[in-house]
Amino acid sequence: xxxxxxxxxxxxxxxxxxxxxxxxxxxxxxxxxxxxxxxxxxxxxxxxxxxxxxxxxxxxxxxxxxxxxxxxxxxxxxxxxxxxxxxxxxxxxxxxxxxxxxxxxxxxxxxxxxxxxxxxxxxxxxxxxxxxxxxxxxxxxxxxxxxxxxxxxxxxxxxxxxxxxxxxxxxxxxxxxxxxxxxxxxxxxxxxxxxxxxxxxxxxx
Numbered sequence: 117x118x119x120x121x122x123x124x125x126x127x128x129x130x131x132x133x134x135x136x137x138x139x140x141x142x143x144x145x146x147x148x149x150x151x152x153x154x155x156x157x158x159x160x161x162x163x164x165x166x167x168x169x170x171x172x173x174x175x176x177x178x179x180x181x182x183x184x185x186x187x188x189x190x191x192x193x194x195x196x197x198x199x200x201x202x203x204x205x206x207x208x209x210x211x212x213x214x215x216x217x218x219x220x221x222x223x224x225x226x227x228x229x230x231x232x233x234x235x236x237x238x239x240x241x242x243x244x245x246x247x248x249x250x251x252x253x254x255x256x257x258x259x260x261x262x263x264x265x266x267x268x269x270x271x272x273x274x275x276x277x278x279x280x281x282x283x284x285x286x287x288x289x290x291x292x293x294x295x296x297x298x299x300x301x302x303x304x305x306x307x308x309x310x311x312x313x314x315x316x317x318x319x320x321x
Contacts, residue, residue: 119157121174122147122204123167123189124181145229147180147204154233164192171197176240178227180204183213186221200224200247202240224250266304273307276314 143149151158159174161167171177177199179186190201203209203223225243227236270292277288292310296303 119159119173119175120151120178121159121161121167121170121176121199122151122178122180123164123193124160124162145206147178147227147229150229150231150236151178154236164189167193168196171199174199176200176202176244178202178204180206180209182209183221186223190222198251200240200244202227202243204228266307269304269307269311273310276310 148158148160159170161170171193174197177190177193179189179201180203181189183203186201186203193199194201201223202225203221204227206229224246225239227239231239270289273292274285274288277283277291278285281288281291283291292303292306296306299306
């Protein structure tokens with residue numbers, strides 16, 4: 117992880133018109149200065165549009181802003197490219213975040229100017245691992261939701277076949293399976309067609 121995109125607080129305008137007070141830091145405490153000193157390639161953006169044009173070249177996203185702005189800004193940017201998301205916690209950004217300590221901010225790690233080069237390296241490393249685990253969990257969740265949705269259509273189609281043909285659920289399942297094989301389609305596609313045709317016929321009665 118060498119290329120880091122840093123987004124400063126004034127991009128919080130994406131969420132509301134009244135901007136948070138600008139987070140001013142001594143130059144040597146700014147994320148850009150610290151990270152460049154440690155040898156990272158830094159991409160800096162002060163507005164969402166610029167950040168969206170740069171994110172394709174970044175390995176991680178660092179947001180330097182109050183926590184209540186991290187969620188909407190991070191969500192918008194990571195829709196363009198999924199990246200590990202870090203919060204740069206300065207004294208000012210921490211103070212501006214006190215009332216939002218329960219905020220569900222999707223951050224993978226925390227960075228500060230007081231970290232040594234090695235501390236910052238390990239924070240980025242573990243944050244990247246956290247991101248990968250979160251991505252895997254989201255992928256598994258999506259697959260599970262997809263299977264549940266398919267099961268719903270198949271169960272509805274079986275119910276319709278049981279009613280119309282006066283057959284058991286096992287026999288209805290076999291009808292669906294054979295039809296899918298004959299049509300060279302997925303069983304859920306056959307089931308969806310049966311349910312939709314049945315609903316259309318019911319609506320026309």
